[in-house]
Amino acid sequence: MRKSRKRSFEELVLENKEQLLKDQEALERIEERWEQRMLKKLD
16 A cells, blocks of 8 residues: 655645635635624624
């Protein structure tokens, strides 16, 4: 069995970011949550 190479935190973040940019629905959910947080802070 092949030993898997450990990825650095930066590599994982970049990979996750690329996947999110491809997934428009997930991006919209994140944006909606961010907007709700900003609105709460304004109150």
